[in-house]
Amino acid sequence: MGKLALYRACPILGAGLGKDRLFDPGPLRMNKTIEFVIWLLVCCALCASAAGPKHNWDLHCAQCHGTDGKGKTKMGEKLGVKDLTDPALQAKVSDEDMVKTIKNGVRSGGMTRMKAYGDVLTDEEIRQLVKLIRSFKK
Secondary structure (H helix, E strand, C coil), X not given: CCHHHHHHHCHHHHCCCCCXXXXXXXXXXXXXXXXXXXXXXXXXXXXXXXXXXXXXXXXXXXXXXXXXXXXXXXXXXXHCCCCCCCHHXXXXXXXXXHHHHHHHCEEECCEEEECCCCCCCCHHHHXXXXXXXXXXXX
């Protein structure tokens, strides 16, 4: 595509050509172009922002804890994962304890029983996971 065709096709490039530009988009068209670019940037930022708690659960937690939080998976049974749907467990463990566990992981007897996710997930994503875990309660 030649330079001339590129300027005709792209209002952003064409708007910077000065008085001798190929077309005059005028202030209204320039405002619409700026609005579109800002809208596009906002949409991209929202798509790239923190993933939802269900996505993070499926990606980081479900292999051991199961999609339902019961821990009835091969890895969950091997590690002795607790049933997160158990009301007694839910009552006993505070949100702060859950956040700390997700951030720092669990080590026992020289073995990592749960990976730390403090460097993988943001504080907000961890808080959302805690809310999701709370929703598993029977």
